[in-house]
Amino acid sequence: MKNPNPKIILTLFxxxxxxxxxxxxxxxxxxxxxxxxxxxxxxxxEINALNNEIAELNNIIxxxxxxxxxxxxxxxxxxxxxxxxxxxxxxxxxxxxKTALEGPGIIIKMYDNPEERPFGYDLNEDVIHDVDILNIIxxxxxxxxxxxxxxxERVLSTSEIKCGGPIIRINGRSSATPFVIxxxxxxxxxxxxxxxxxxxxxxxxxxxxGFETSIEDSIYIPAYTGDFQFRYAKPLGKDD
Amino acid sequence: xxxxxxxxxxILIGVVIGFLLPYTYDTTYSLYVSVAILACLDSVFGGIRSxxxxxxxxxxxLSGFFGNAILAAFLAYLGDRLGVxxxxxxxxxxxxxxxxxxxxxxxxxLFRGKKSN
Numbered sequence: 001m002k003n004p005n006p007k008i009i010l011t012l013f014x015x016x017x018x019x020x021x022x023x024x025x026x027x028x029x030x031x032x033x034x035x036x037x038x039x040x041x042x043x044x045x046e047i048n049a050l051n052n053e054i055a056e057l058n059n060i061i062x063x064x065x066x067x068x069x070x071x072x073x074x075x076x077x078x079x080x081x082x083x084x085x086x087x088x089x090x091x092x093x094x095x096x097x098k099t100a101l102e103g104p105g106i107i108i109k110m111y112d113n114p115e116e117r118p119f120g121y122d123l124n125e126d127v128i129h130d131v132d133i134l135n136i137i138x139x140x141x142x143x144x145x146x147x148x149x150x151x152x153e154r155v156l157s158t159s160e161i162k163c164g165g166p167i168i169r170i171n172g173r174s175s176a177t178p179f180v181i182x183x184x185x186x187x188x189x190x191x192x193x194x195x196x197x198x199x200x201x202x203x204x205x206x207x208x209x210g211f212e213t214s215i216e217d218s219i220y221i222p223a224y225t226g227d228f229q230f231r232y233a234k235p236l237g238k239d240d
Numbered sequence: 241x242x243x244x245x246x247x248x249x250x251i252l253i254g255v256v257i258g259f260l261l262p263y264t265y266d267t268t269y270s271l272y273v274s275v276a277i278l279a280c281l282d283s284v285f286g287g288i289r290s291x292x293x294x295x296x297x298x299x300x301x302l303s304g305f306f307g308n309a310i311l312a313a314f315l316a317y318l319g320d321r322l323g324v325x326x327x328x329x330x331x332x333x334x335x336x337x338x339x340x341x342x343x344x345x346x347x348x349x350l351f352r353g354k355k356s357n
Contacts, residue, residue, distance in 0.1 A: 007246050014247045015250045016280070017277060017284065018255040023261070024270060026258070
């Protein structure tokens, strides 16, 4: 092989590299990162979450199919529509708080610090505030409380808990200390949700606020007596 | 200087040609090709250097150009099969040599400039 001009050779091969580079760029590659154990684990968690979602969706499909079968039966005249609607009403009433409920749960009694304080002591630390009640209610809901009442006033998703000086207003009605919060649900879980170390209920005890919890086998929670009226919100779509 | 200029012009022409050509390859080979490109770049820099040192040999250049590229791509492939990122070996070696070659080219060019002054 004769020795041709090296410059020409170099140019030719540079052209070749250029062609490769540009084809590589053209493909708009995603950046390649090495797989780490962490990324593997996150991927696994993602897959699990997706699988759970799929399972849930399948359940919904099953439910909807059952509903469809029911509706078809109604259309055929096998089932009485009135019975089904009555059951629907019952279900909706229970879930909207329009019926009194009974079941196992806990009763919490909260009252202001009964100790006498020297003159000039900050009163605020001894009084139960709306925020305290709200936090306790929220803890109960996290623990799976199905129905909650405060001083026999049913607490709904729309219920306000408002500070009114020495009293607290719930559903537009005033309540005074002591506050008796009743909650239906798994008693052990509910008890733990307000009594375990580090919870808000535990914190209240540090401030010497009266906080007594008792587990009951049968708690009566009254129905909501007010009215539901939407002035601004309008239903959208026909699906439930 | 001229040599580097040739290589740069060549790469630019190649890039333009590559963009104009409609061909692409499968994305699964992209890692191998990118490692091979690095090896080729190293060979071209080596070629420029040897040309400046006046001992350019077409055989050494050609065998290095293709041999290194193929070996680098093969290492990347093997690493993929084995689950060990073996292409790092190619990247470090050729990347390091690339800078080494460039450093020598710079020195030669600068030294030459001084001489002519």
